[in-house]
Amino acid sequence: MGYTTQGFKASAVSAGLKKNGALDLCLIYSEKAATAAGVFTTNLVKAAPVLLSMEHIRDGKARAIVANAGNANACSGPRGMRGARKTAELVSRSLGILPEEVLVASTGVIGEPLDMNLVSNAIALLAESLGPDGLQDAAKAIMTTDSFSKMARFEGAVDGRPYKITGMAKGAGMIMPDMATMLSFILTDISIDAASLQAALLEGVEKTFNRTTVDGDTSTNDTVFALANGMAGNGPLSQGDLMEFTRGLTLVMDDLARMIARDGEGATKFVTVELKGAASAHDALQGARTIANSALVKTAIYGRDPNWGRIMAALGRAGISMDESATDICVDDVQIVKGGLGCGKKAEKTAAKRMEKDSFVISIDMHLGTFAEKIYTCDLSHEYVSINADYRT
Numbered sequence: 577m578g579y580t581t582q583g584f585k586a587s588a589v590s591a592g593l594k595k596n597g598a599l600d601l602c603l604i605y606s607e608k609a610a611t612a613a614g615v616f617t618t619n620l621v622k623a624a625p626v627l628l629s630m631e632h633i634r635d636g637k638a639r640a641i642v643a644n645a646g647n648a649n650a651c652s653g654p655r656g657m658r659g660a661r662k663t664a665e666l667v668s669r670s671l672g673i674l675p676e677e678v679l680v681a682s683t684g685v686i687g688e689p690l691d692m693n694l695v696s697n698a699i700a701l702l703a704e705s706l707g708p709d710g711l712q713d714a715a716k717a718i719m720t721t722d723s724f725s726k727m728a729r730f731e732g733a734v735d736g737r738p739y740k741i742t743g744m745a746k747g748a749g750m751i752m753p754d755m756a757t758m759l760s761f762i763l764t765d766i767s768i769d770a771a772s773l774q775a776a777l778l779e780g781v782e783k784t785f786n787r788t789t790v791d792g793d794t795s796t797n798d799t800v801f802a803l804a805n806g807m808a809g810n811g812p813l814s815q816g817d818l819m820e821f822t823r824g825l826t827l828v829m830d831d832l833a834r835m836i837a838r839d840g841e842g843a844t845k846f847v848t849v850e851l852k853g854a855a856s857a858h859d860a861l862q863g864a865r866t867i868a869n870s871a872l873v874k875t876a877i878y879g880r881d882p883n884w885g886r887i888m889a890a891l892g893r894a895g896i897s898m899d900e901s902a903t904d905i906c907v908d909d910v911q912i913v914k915g916g917l918g919c920g921k922k923a924e925k926t927a928a929k930r931m932e933k934d935s936f937v938i939s940i941d942m943h944l945g946t947f948a949e950k951i952y953t954c955d956l957s958h959e960y961v962s963i964n965a966d967y968r969t
Contacts, residue, residue, distance in 0.1 A: 579711045581742045582765040583607045583807035586710035588717035591698035593646030602714035603702040604641040610803040612638035613774040617798035623650035624660040625680040636770025639673045643681040649690040650796040659690045670703035715744040728831035730824035734810035739766040745832040760800045767806035777802045780826035784833040788952045843954035850939040852948035859896035860949035866894035874956035882927035902943040
């Protein structure tokens with residue numbers, strides 16, 4: 577099963593926006609008018625492409641996505657908005673569609689003007705290079721500090737008619753989106769109305785991208801787009817069909833979210849923080865998120881140190897209901913805290929061995945209720961500091 581999806585074409589080129597000459601500009605095009613949905617950063621500082629795409633997607637329709645890496649086109653004032661609009665106009669002319677049918681996304685350094693000469697010179701080549709096998713190149717073109725491109729897929733059927741969902745994402749730093757990740761584009765050939773697609777996207781984002789953190793920073797450019805072109809030829813979706821589609825969409829985003837946490841800048845460990853027995857849904861999420869974002873917890877993970885005191889301290893400052901004497905903590909299947917007290921050096925030594933793995937689970941049971949949550953995260957290493965200290969140079 578490849579990453580092609582019926583009716584979608586893509587291409588990518590090196591426009592010169594990245595310093596290393598790698599692919600940095602991509603175009604995704606639907607041969608038919610597509611239903612469109614989007615989720616955007618909640619950061620009050622929004623990049624020009626975010627503001628423009630929020631405007632263009634209001635009618636629930638789109639035909640193309642154009643995205644660049646190497647420059648965020650954020651904090652760029654009126655010039656940045658003119659650049660985003662010009663990008664959409666150039667794509668529309670090349671494809672013979674309306675500018676309002678073009679969604680724009682950018683990622684990279686904040687506060688630097690986007691070189692529109694480079695973008696303008698590359699748009700025609702992008703349009704000429706479109707092909708059904710171009711999605712993998714597009715996934716590479718949106719990478720910044722990512723160490724690998726991220727793609728996922730799902731296949732389903734409605735009334736015997738098969739459909740596909742294909743997703744791509746980029747993100748390794750500035751990741752704790754309160755809506756999405758840095759960039760993610762999801763394509764499907766199912767026929768679905770805009771309201772249902774938006775509802776399914778929001779539900780999936782909440783369960784996946786909103787449960788991912790690398791460093792606790794939400795970007796100015798966070799964007800998720802979903803396009804559905806209807807070329808699967810299915811009829812109206814039943815409630816069961818819609819539930820299955822939402823499940824598939826969520827599975828695609830969950831795979832991408834895991835990849836983002838695993839690829840956290842400088843990360844050596846992928847960690848799932850599971851918190852159960854919380855007194856409320858809010859407490860479960862807030863507790864898990866506080867642990868996952870704790871620099872002290874994350875550095876202990878990097879050092880393979882089951883320093884459960886840091887986890888307890890994070891819970892204690894999370895602003896949630898907590899009874900220290902009722903709290904249990906495990907690393908995978910190894911219990912290191914029972915009833916708020918450590919289980920001894922032998923247990924910690926065994927837990928430390930579990931923490932040598934590339935992937936493991938830190939689980940906490942509050943024993944205060946029935947609510948549970950999970951957060952995907954990673955460790956915090958020396959390399960994270962090096963990457964971000966040198967990011968602009």
